[in-house]
Amino acid sequence: MDIPKYKTALIVGAGEGLSASLARLFAREKINVALAARKIEKLGPLVPAEVAQSITVSAFGGFLVAQQAVQRMLPNKHGAILFTGASASVKGYAQSAPFAMGKFALRGLAQSMARELSPQGIHIAHFVIDGGIRSAVRKEDAERPDSMLDPDAIAESYWNVLQQPRSAWSWELEVRPWVEKF
Amino acid sequence: MDIPKYKTALIVGAGEGLSASLARLFAREKINVALAARKIEKLGPLVPAEVAQSITVSAFGGFLVAQQAVQRMLPNKHGAILFTGASASVKGYAQSAPFAMGKFALRGLAQSMARELSPQGIHIAHFVIDGGIRSAVRKEDAERPDSMLDPDAIAESYWNVLQQPRSAWSWELEVRPWVEKF
Amino acid sequence: MDIPKYKTALIVGAGEGLSASLARLFAREKINVALAARKIEKLGPLVPAEVAQSITVSAFGGFLVAQQAVQRMLPNKHGAILFTGASASVKGYAQSAPFAMGKFALRGLAQSMARELSPQGIHIAHFVIDGGIRSAVRKEDAERPDSMLDPDAIAESYWNVLQQPRSAWSWELEVRPWVEKF
Amino acid sequence: MDIPKYKTALIVGAGEGLSASLARLFAREKINVALAARKIEKLGPLVPAEVAQSITVSAFGGFLVAQQAVQRMLPNKHGAILFTGASASVKGYAQSAPFAMGKFALRGLAQSMARELSPQGIHIAHFVIDGGIRSAVRKEDAERPDSMLDPDAIAESYWNVLQQPRSAWSWELEVRPWVEKF
Numbered sequence: 001m002d003i004p005k006y007k008t009a010l011i012v013g014a015g016e017g018l019s020a021s022l023a024r025l026f027a028r029e030k031i032n033v034a035l036a037a038r039k040i041e042k043l044g045p046l047v048p049a050e051v052a053q054s055i056t057v058s059a060f061g062g063f064l065v066a067q068q069a070v071q072r073m074l075p076n077k078h079g080a081i082l083f084t085g086a087s088a089s090v091k092g093y094a095q096s097a098p099f100a101m102g103k104f105a106l107r108g109l110a111q112s113m114a115r116e117l118s119p120q121g122i123h124i125a126h127f128v129i130d131g132g133i134r135s136a137v138r139k140e141d142a143e144r145p146d147s148m149l150d151p152d153a154i155a156e157s158y159w160n161v162l163q164q165p166r167s168a169w170s171w172e173l174e175v176r177p178w179v180e181k182f
Numbered sequence: 183m184d185i186p187k188y189k190t191a192l193i194v195g196a197g198e199g200l201s202a203s204l205a206r207l208f209a210r211e212k213i214n215v216a217l218a219a220r221k222i223e224k225l226g227p228l229v230p231a232e233v234a235q236s237i238t239v240s241a242f243g244g245f246l247v248a249q250q251a252v253q254r255m256l257p258n259k260h261g262a263i264l265f266t267g268a269s270a271s272v273k274g275y276a277q278s279a280p281f282a283m284g285k286f287a288l289r290g291l292a293q294s295m296a297r298e299l300s301p302q303g304i305h306i307a308h309f310v311i312d313g314g315i316r317s318a319v320r321k322e323d324a325e326r327p328d329s330m331l332d333p334d335a336i337a338e339s340y341w342n343v344l345q346q347p348r349s350a351w352s353w354e355l356e357v358r359p360w361v362e363k364f
Numbered sequence: 365m366d367i368p369k370y371k372t373a374l375i376v377g378a379g380e381g382l383s384a385s386l387a388r389l390f391a392r393e394k395i396n397v398a399l400a401a402r403k404i405e406k407l408g409p410l411v412p413a414e415v416a417q418s419i420t421v422s423a424f425g426g427f428l429v430a431q432q433a434v435q436r437m438l439p440n441k442h443g444a445i446l447f448t449g450a451s452a453s454v455k456g457y458a459q460s461a462p463f464a465m466g467k468f469a470l471r472g473l474a475q476s477m478a479r480e481l482s483p484q485g486i487h488i489a490h491f492v493i494d495g496g497i498r499s500a501v502r503k504e505d506a507e508r509p510d511s512m513l514d515p516d517a518i519a520e521s522y523w524n525v526l527q528q529p530r531s532a533w534s535w536e537l538e539v540r541p542w543v544e545k546f
Numbered sequence: 547m548d549i550p551k552y553k554t555a556l557i558v559g560a561g562e563g564l565s566a567s568l569a570r571l572f573a574r575e576k577i578n579v580a581l582a583a584r585k586i587e588k589l590g591p592l593v594p595a596e597v598a599q600s601i602t603v604s605a606f607g608g609f610l611v612a613q614q615a616v617q618r619m620l621p622n623k624h625g626a627i628l629f630t631g632a633s634a635s636v637k638g639y640a641q642s643a644p645f646a647m648g649k650f651a652l653r654g655l656a657q658s659m660a661r662e663l664s665p666q667g668i669h670i671a672h673f674v675i676d677g678g679i680r681s682a683v684r685k686e687d688a689e690r691p692d693s694m695l696d697p698d699a700i701a702e703s704y705w706n707v708l709q710q711p712r713s714a715w716s717w718e719l720e721v722r723p724w725v726e727k728f
């Protein structure tokens with residue numbers, strides 16, 4: 001099996017939670033991490049010395065960022081873009097039409113990109129995160145440790161998808177806590 | 183069975199094709215029709231005397247128009263909003279990410295509105311139009327009359343959904359020509 | 365528009381409720397009705413004089429009946445088969461795996477048949493009936509008349525699908541009461 | 547993170563290909579493997595010394611086997627059942643209704659079991675294997691090494707799902723070769 005190797009990761013919409021877990025995981029795997037967020041203050045806690053090798057802050061929307069990233073990947077026929085969706089990506093809930101519109105659209109983008117770019121060697125995946133992500137700072141989350149999504153566990157699933165050889169790529173996968181209704 | 187009655191229809195994004203068929207059908211059913219399009223010239227052929235009772239032209243986006251329409255319907259707990267989707271509403275094709283994003287988002291909007299507004303008496307439906315709509319002016323379409331979607335036939339399906347009593351409302355339905363691959 | 369004409373309808377799994385409504389509707393439309401049920405006693409209330417012209421009782425499973433029906437339709441390149449699904453056709457609920465298996469399988473059958481037979485002129489449709497069907501005999505249903513599916517209303521939706529010209533056929537549609545959660 | 551530990555694996559429908567890859571992977575991870583197949587001869591090549599500790603051959607259908615497996619897992623509130631689906635699990639193709647019925651039904655089973663058993667500590671997952679699995683014996687497969695699914699790569703994805711802590715379980719994931727149309 002030919003496991004893909006990656007040198008640099010760009011995390012867009014970086015803040016606490018999943019982004020921080022991804023940043024730590026990439027650092028562990030000796031991958032350079034670049035962070036992008038609309039408000040630079042949010043990046044503070046994410047920037048330990050070991051991940052500060054290459055910081056780029058960007059305010060582009062997801063589509064533009066994805067487009068630019070693809071342009072850099074195409075010449076090498078190598079790269080991966082992972083999108084973070086939610087249960088609202090596949091189910092439009094009452095009282096949350098704008099959120100559903102955004103998440104449905106992101107899934108449409110991810111699926112179009114998967115059909116277009118997989119045969120160019122670029123791995124596109126979409127995660128349906130179904131449930132609340134546990135926070136390290138909210139006390140009440142600590143009381144029910146595994147009934148909320150552990151961001152480190154989600155990050156491992158992202159990493160496993162990145163490790164897939166191109167003969168067996170996942171396009172979409174769901175993750176949810178064992179006790180979550182769906 | 184308590185078949186709903188409607189007095190006025192607003193057709194947004196009006197042009198030729200399906201919109202013209204809907205305008206004619208509503209006129210046949212003695213329903214006042216209001217048309218909205220970004221370019222007023224496109225409305226010309228749609229405005230026979232019998233549907234000209236109430237013309238409003240609007241350039242609002244679908245979400246805003248839908249929001250406004252809902253505000254008028256809520257006090258009476260009566261009304262219907264039908265959304266026109268495409269195969270790209272449920273499948274993101276290569277080389278057409280922006281179209282998929284728009285159509286996925288519209289479907290998310292329609293689903294959120296359905297969950298929110300159906301129990302308020304407002305019927306929300308989403309049509310997945312899968313195939314090309316036959317044009318009255320393109321000669322080549324006339325050569326294969328029923329292998330493309332007849333806009334009058336689609337309009338009848340819209341009408342049938344509008345006639346559904348609230349005990350058995352459709353939220354989503356697909357229409358495609360008999361010979362269309364899917 | 366070329367609206368299809370049908371002479372005979374076979375209702376499989378006939379009993380009270382939706383089947384009875386369909387039988388009455390077909391009789392109204394001067395269509396001969398044949399009924400099939402595993403227990404012939406269940407057919408009694410469904411057989412008014414006007415629908416008794418052609419009664420066939422069959423105990424074949426859905427797949428075999430569908431196969432046989434198709435064999436009769438293919439030479440004329442004309443016919444329609446409508447399948448009755450449920451919310452369990454698209455969502456497997458806890459504590460009901462056998463029901464989900466049956467309804468998922470029926471949907472798979474309907475989709476395969478649609479892809480295979482639509483281009484042969486045979487209209488295949490699958491209804492996702494989401495909610496309880498109101499019974500004429502259960503008293504408590506009468507107290508909330510339109511919060512349960514009226515079987516006559518569902519039958520009208522079946523009829524509307526049968527009336528679709530082949531340029532714009534529906535493959536799948538959902539029906540549910542306005543107040544049903546989904 | 548609390549990574550689940552497993553002692554024994556039962557592979558049902560075992561033969562060459564994916565089952566053999568899973569057997570090898572479990573042996574590598576020091577997990578006892580039991581194999582079940584309708585024809586015992588098919589098991590021969592799968593039984594290296596290191597996995598022969600516990601061989602059970604069973605001809606039960608998937609549902610019965612799953613039921614029995616669950617009975618053994620429930621007292622410990624620990625266990626996992628992974629189902630192998632195909633593109634036919636979510637799309638009914640022409641000319642293959644029986645296969646679609648079986649795969650749709652299996653997915654319905656898996657989804658019902660997931661809703662029922664996840665909150666009991668049993669991890670249920672369904673894989674949509676989209677594409678042909680590469681065979682070690684078919685010469686033509688060797689010519690296009692990564693345009694078919696490598697069974698060892700699929701087995702790694704199964705393993706990764708088994709390693710997920712219960713705070714972030716996947717229920718469904720797709721795998722397909724990078725060049726596969728979908």
